[in-house]
Amino acid sequence: MNPERWQRLLEDVTAIDGVRGAIVVTAEDGLVVHEAAVEGLETGDVAALASVVVRRAEAIATASGDSEVRLCTLSAEKGIVIAAQGEHGLWLVAVTEPDVELGRLRLMLGDLAPELG
């Protein structure tokens, strides 16, 4: 575990236009492990809610006989919550505006999340 490294990862994510904030969370219990530039959001709420959505997504994948979930994206009218699986039960979560460069963000999270841990 390297908080300085996590900080760099999170700063890379929040550097993308439209990203309101990024946090590292534990999927099992929804706790905030590290956070960066989360404007106007309670990071504890984001972590708890995102972890529940991820677990529900995993339940769908399991019921469907699919492999484990790597990326989970909740898209809503006014924003997006996107979570990428890292190591050791950690997930990299970003909260964004609805018009974020989603293609770039998806790729970045997919690349960075495995570096957690």
Add this chain to the structure above:
Amino acid sequence: MSDQSAPQQTLSFLDLGERLRQRGQFEAALSVAQAGAARYPTLAAAHDLIGRILADQGDDEGARSAWLATLECDATHPGALKGLAFLAFRRRDFGDAERYLEAAAAASPRDTSILTALDRVRSMRPANAPEVINIDDPVAGLLLLDNQGLRLAGGLGTGRDEQMADAAAASAAGAAREAERTARLLGLGAWQHLLIEGDSMRTTLLPATAQAMLLVRRPATAPVGRLLAFAARAVQAAQAWLGNS
């Protein structure tokens, strides 16, 4: 399920049948393959061999039956899925061909021949020919469910039975509730879709009406933007289905 109890010697009839097929001795090859399939009726490879022989003979209906029998033994048999895609391609049903190839690619993600064929089929489909949407087709990868997690129509796609579809519907209703709650509590407004991505499959869940939602499942080879665009069209079809049911 494949016949795990078939002894190693069964490979000899498969090898012989395949050699005869490659030499163009189709009748002899068919005789060997059918004898093998009669001896080991749950051996997927035997039915697959029959499918290839019949396809070589131009008996597309017979080949189709053989490959469907293969899938009954092994729901993700790549040879049968490729064979069914080939038959669809031959009758210029590019949508069906693509669907079978996507299933084959999900079963064998590192088989470049499948990915190449998939690219070719996609390039053959006219740009203005949208994928056919059939909510009632259990192998179309469209699952319509109500707010209580009960399946209304459709299924999870090739290789997934009704029990799995029911279980997925039950899980999806819970996921939809959490998606709605999360979007609301974070001040993000109404939820639009939940996209779930794994190594082999991509699934999206989205509201269809106030009382129903739709789960769309595609292999990971399907581009995300295309999946979401298709899902949006499928919601319209689901709304029509609900209005007519």
